[in-house]
Amino acid sequence: MTATAARSPGVAAAGGRTAFLALGSNLGDRRAHLEAALAALERADGVRVAAVSHAFENPAVVNPAVVNSAVGGPPQGDYLNAVAELATSLDPPALHRLCVGLERRAGRVRTTPDAPRTLDLDLLAVGDEVVAEPELTLPHPRALARAFVLGPWAEIAPQARVPGTSLAVVAAAARLRAAKPGAFEALVRAGPLAWARPRAGRPLVLRDRAALLAWRAALPGTLGFVPTMGALHAGHASLARRARAASDHVLVSVFVNPLQFGPREDFARYPRTLEADLDLLADEGVDAVYAPSADDVYREGDATTVEVAGPAEGYEGARRPGHFRGVATVVTKLLLCVRPDATWFGRKDAQQVAVVARVHADLGLPGRVVVAPTVRAADDLALSSRNRYLGDEDRARAAALPRALGAARDLAARGEPQALLLVARAREVLAADGVEAEYVDVVEPVGFRAVTHVGDEPALLVAAARVGAVRLLDNEWLVCPGAR
Ligand code: AMP
Numbered sequence: 001m002t003a004t005a006a007r008s009p010g011v012a013a014a015g016g017r018t019a020f021l022a023l024g025s026n027l028g029d030r031r032a033h034l035e036a037a038l039a040a041l042e043r044a045d046g047v048r049v050a051a052v053s054h055a056f057e058n059p060a061v062v063n064p065a066v067v068n069s070a071v072g073g074p075p076q077g078d079y080l081n082a083v084a085e086l087a088t089s090l091d092p093p094a095l096h097r098l099c100v101g102l103e104r105r106a107g108r109v110r111t112t113p114d115a116p117r118t119l120d121l122d123l124l125a126v127g128d129e130v131v132a133e134p135e136l137t138l139p140h141p142r143a144l145a146r147a148f149v150l151g152p153w154a155e156i157a158p159q160a161r162v163p164g165t166s167l168a169v170v171a172a173a174a175r176l177r178a179a180k181p182g183a184f185e186a187l188v189r190a191g192p193l194a195w196a197r198p199r200a201g202r203p204l205v206l207r208d209r210a211a212l213l214a215w216r217a218a219l220p221g222t223l224g225f226v227p228t229m230g231a232l233h234a235g236h237a238s239l240a241r242r243a244r245a246a247s248d249h250v251l252v253s254v255f256v257n258p259l260q261f262g263p264r265e266d267f268a269r270y271p272r273t274l275e276a277d278l279d280l281l282a283d284e285g286v287d288a289v290y291a292p293s294a295d296d297v298y299r300e301g302d303a304t305t306v307e308v309a310g311p312a313e314g315y316e317g318a319r320r321p322g323h324f325r326g327v328a329t330v331v332t333k334l335l336l337c338v339r340p341d342a343t344w345f346g347r348k349d350a351q352q353v354a355v356v357a358r359v360h361a362d363l364g365l366p367g368r369v370v371v372a373p374t375v376r377a378a379d380d381l382a383l384s385s386r387n388r389y390l391g392d393e394d395r396a397r398a399a400a401l402p403r404a405l406g407a408a409r410d411l412a413a414r415g416e417p418q419a420l421l422l423v424a425r426a427r428e429v430l431a432a433d434g435v436e437a438e439y440v441d442v443v444e445p446v447g448f449r450a451v452t453h454v455g456d457e458p459a460l461l462v463a464a465a466r467v468g469a470v471r472l473l474d475n476e477w478l479v480c481p482g483a484r
Helices: 030-043 092-105 147-156 169-179 181-185 209-217 234-246 274-283 323-338 347-363 385-389 392-398 400-413 419-432
Strands: 017-025 047-052 056-058 079-088 120-126 204-206 223-228 249-254 288-290 342-346 368-372 437-443 459-467 470-478
Touching: 017 030, 017 147, 030 047, 030 079, 030 092, 047 234, 056 147, 079 147, 079 234, 092 120, 120 147, 147 169, 147 181, 169 181, 169 400, 204 209, 209 323, 223 234, 223 323, 234 249, 234 274, 234 342, 234 368, 249 274, 249 323, 274 288, 323 347, 342 347, 347 368, 347 459, 347 470, 385 470, 392 400, 392 459, 392 470, 400 419, 400 459, 400 470, 419 437, 419 459
Parallel strands: 204 288, 223 249, 223 342, 249 288, 342 368
Antiparallel strands: 017 079, 017 120, 047 079, 056 079, 437 459, 459 470
16 A cells, blocks of 8 residues: 555645634633644645644633623633644635634634633634635734734744734734733643544655655655654654645655764764654654665765855854755755655754755755744753753753743843843853853844844844753744834
8 A cells, every 4th residue: 555545535735825723712621622623623624734832821801891791700711722823725714614613513602702712713814815804804903912822823933924014923922022021921831732633554665766756756746845864753743744734745754864964973873763753754644754775865976065155154054064065965865856845844953944945045946945933842942853862950951041042032022132132141041050052143044144133023043052962952033023
């Protein structure tokens, strides 16, 4: 049986546009209501769930007019809120009807505005559409005033533009944080949401280029591609899930690329866990895994590598000579064989994203490059295949890195535009935990050049630090509302 035949019905790509949906519940088993809605969306024709934020506990917004009226009743229970990214071929009215149907199925009875509810589904945006109909307004008119929308939305799509505005979602969130800090402080992260998804069979394993090319040549429909070095975790799973939502088929490569490791780096002991990787990818509905040997990718007599200037020069490029040559060369070779419609990369490796986007544009490589936000552990440490090498004490200390970046992000949101001071704030938090940074700097994300000031256009705070035996990389968006 081929991987394509293993696909269950109803798992065809939804394709089309990206939509964002706010989910909320403050009546009954709130988590069960949200998870049932996600499962139903996943099963609906023309809709796929590409990403879901954490759930957030949030006090109910109470309308004083309702509380004081006879129907208002006693104070309401807290909400559980989340935001989902959907890939959909439905138009906004059809998507709206689907959401209203799901609310009804969850037993929601519409009484008064702001009354407690089992399930509330609010479309925030559908593509770039601006809609002003009596039953549906897009973008959602109150989205920009709600921390419980912008907080989770910025987690899954920080760089998406709010339709009808020039603002990135993360900038809209920073603006609201500056205006209503209390609303963000009231939001408490309450773990991830899990929902039932159709499980396809294990992915087909393609061991060499000939097998890959034959599989590709026979493939109908669109192909999403996720290149990895294996030892997969929830960060990689999020890329596969996004690729799955947007494409008819998904290919993941698992290849520990010798060319991107320096002589004193950990190529030999990099974790190799193919069997577990295949299980994780089966859960994400991945069709095939390309897991070649090094001499299938780099053949005898090969004399061509890809050298990138510009974004490859500073930071990681300066500290790991040859690293980005290795990355650019393997990505070029892979994209020319795979010919995907789109390839997903993680923001976790922000400079890699900048380098890959540059090569992709300069060489006219196939398909689109899509970037997905970093997936983090409960203490916000960015997931990484190398985290398994942290001992318990170092693992606890490693959380200083995201905490330091978060402190600088909050300082910027409160009105500090100067990169020097933002970097100093991050370094101060690291020093308090005895973590010494290799670098901390503020850059613009495309050219990866340092900037001196932050404004409404998101800039990246990038950092590298060694904790125990592990070199950690992380980054965070910075916005200083109204500056510049
Ligand atoms: P790697 O296997 O580490 O080379 O990573 C393969 C892809 O997964 C790259 O595009 C990474 O940026 C991405 N990735 C790694 N860690 C994460 C994470 N925590 N969240 C999101 N993407 C990630």
